[in-house]
Amino acid sequence: MRNMATAIGVIVLVALGIVASEALYTVDETERVIITQFGKPIGNVIDEAGLKIKIPLINEVNRIEKRILVWDGSANDMPTKDKLYITVDTFGRWRIKDPLQYFLRLRDERSAQSRLEDILGSETRNAVAKHELIEIIRTSKDRSPEVDPMLADVDITTLLPITKGRKRIEADILDAASGKLAEFGIELLDIRFKRINYNESVRQKIYARMISERDQIAERFRSEGAGEAARINGNKERDLQEITSKAYRQIQTIRGDADAKATDIYARSYDQSREAAELYEFLKTLETYQAVIDSNTILVLTTDSDLMSLFKHIKLQR
């Protein structure tokens, strides 16, 4: 009897446990719950986290994510307006704004993801096809690049101009897709280009262009070097000429001044009186004799000369 009672007790307990676990459920901070009855949603969406009660076995719990979710698009090859084939990899953030709508239209996240892929994939393709590559590469219209002072004169390292830019194109895609996704209860928060790369077929051409650009810069450097060297050589020549000619001018001035001064000194002394001038002339003449006459000179004297007149006289007197 006693065993019987225990057994019944245990069975009742287990049954109660099952009922309780079927009637009670928790809602996490990260989710919302839609209760369905035979597949049909009933009541409001449960938005608050915590322990909740439902009718066991009849009501079913459907958990809907509350957090911001990822849509990671697959990388696709597509052409730009300027006919460049690029590989574009986008991603977006979205969340379930209208859980009921979402639940009715899509049921689960997998179908939501595939819908996102369809819509965003084609909107991205449209947007890329409408714009030139540079428009989805650059963002700001007015940024002027820093330039390496070494490369200042090389004109190829400039940013290409844009009219719209990446942010605006991303916003365009967002606008276009948002409307289409709203009917699924999905709010698209943003879409961004994750990776944009040249397609394999384009890449070789891009590389060839980069190489030719660099070679051009290299040539420029060499030519600049030669040019600068020539300029320095020219400066050298000029400076040398300037230095020598300046020195020459200075030397001649100094010498001239000195000669003038000396002349003045001589003139003032020799020209002080008639006698002085006479004496000077006399002395200078004699000095000239000193200088002119040497051992090879042949002197022919007549007796009429000053020196020899005396000589003849004495002979005559005897």
Place this chain on the structure above:
Amino acid sequence: MATERRSPDLGKLPLPHGVVPLGFAVAAIAWSVYSAVFTVPAESVGVIQRFGDYVAEVDPGLHFKFPFGIDRVTLVPVKRQLKEEFGFSTPGATFRDQSAPPSQWALETTMVTGDLNTALVEWIIQFRIEKPFDFLFNVRDPGDTLRDVSESVMREVIGDRTVDEVLTIGRQDIEATAQVKLQEVVNKYAMGLRIDQIQLKNVNPPEPVQASFDRVNEAQQERERMINVARGEYNKAVPRARGEADQRVQAAEGYAIQRVNEAEGDVRRFDALLLEYLKAPDVTKRRIYLETLDDVLPRIKSKVIVDESAASVLPLLQLQTSGAPTKRSELEAAQ
């Protein structure tokens, strides 16, 4: 635990009634204590959820919670510096998932610059979980989200720069700008993260283009070399020329001093002589004349004295400069 220690005895010994329920009770108490106590390590905070509902955030230390899975604790390492690597992987990384698998590296690093060139950029971001609530409940897969956003932001920044900025001069600017932009997006999603730093690692041109970039560097060196050689030539010649010019100018200055001094000396001598001359001009003149002749005449080896009336014979005399005429002149002198 207490029950398990007793359990081998169960079959052998007749146990008094009440021992088995007692064992269950002890076990239940032990389990409830065990599941009610938890420790939060120093670097983390614990986020407590009661039936999934957020209750509290607790600091490091020993804490209690409702047992049996009523309360659930998630530890969030808020003080730990976290890192994500892009395009490479540090061997022996501390955290799983801090870098992508190697097959993804080429895709991660390849970027198009604002002048439509290509650069390979490797970088890291360092960040911390600032708001555990946001981190846990606002965004699903915050790690993946952060990686996606970081790649997107980095390309946005690189896309606005020239390949030269990316490779050389713009690095710091890129790091700073990317950090600001990444933080903006992270805030927009309320991911609860703080971006401490973005660092660029290796930044290179693509492999096939590398050689041409090297050639530019070589040409740059070459240019410097040419300029330096020319400067060397200049420096070799010009200062020397300057010195030599100075030397010549100094010599001229010397000449000037000499010239003036000599003039003054000459004049002083002349003035002194003049003073004496004026006292007896004729005698002095004659004296100086004769003294000069005295000095000059002995030097002359050939002397011819002709009577003034016989001056017409002069052309007949064979005047020669060599030694021979000496004799003739002597003869004639004797005549």
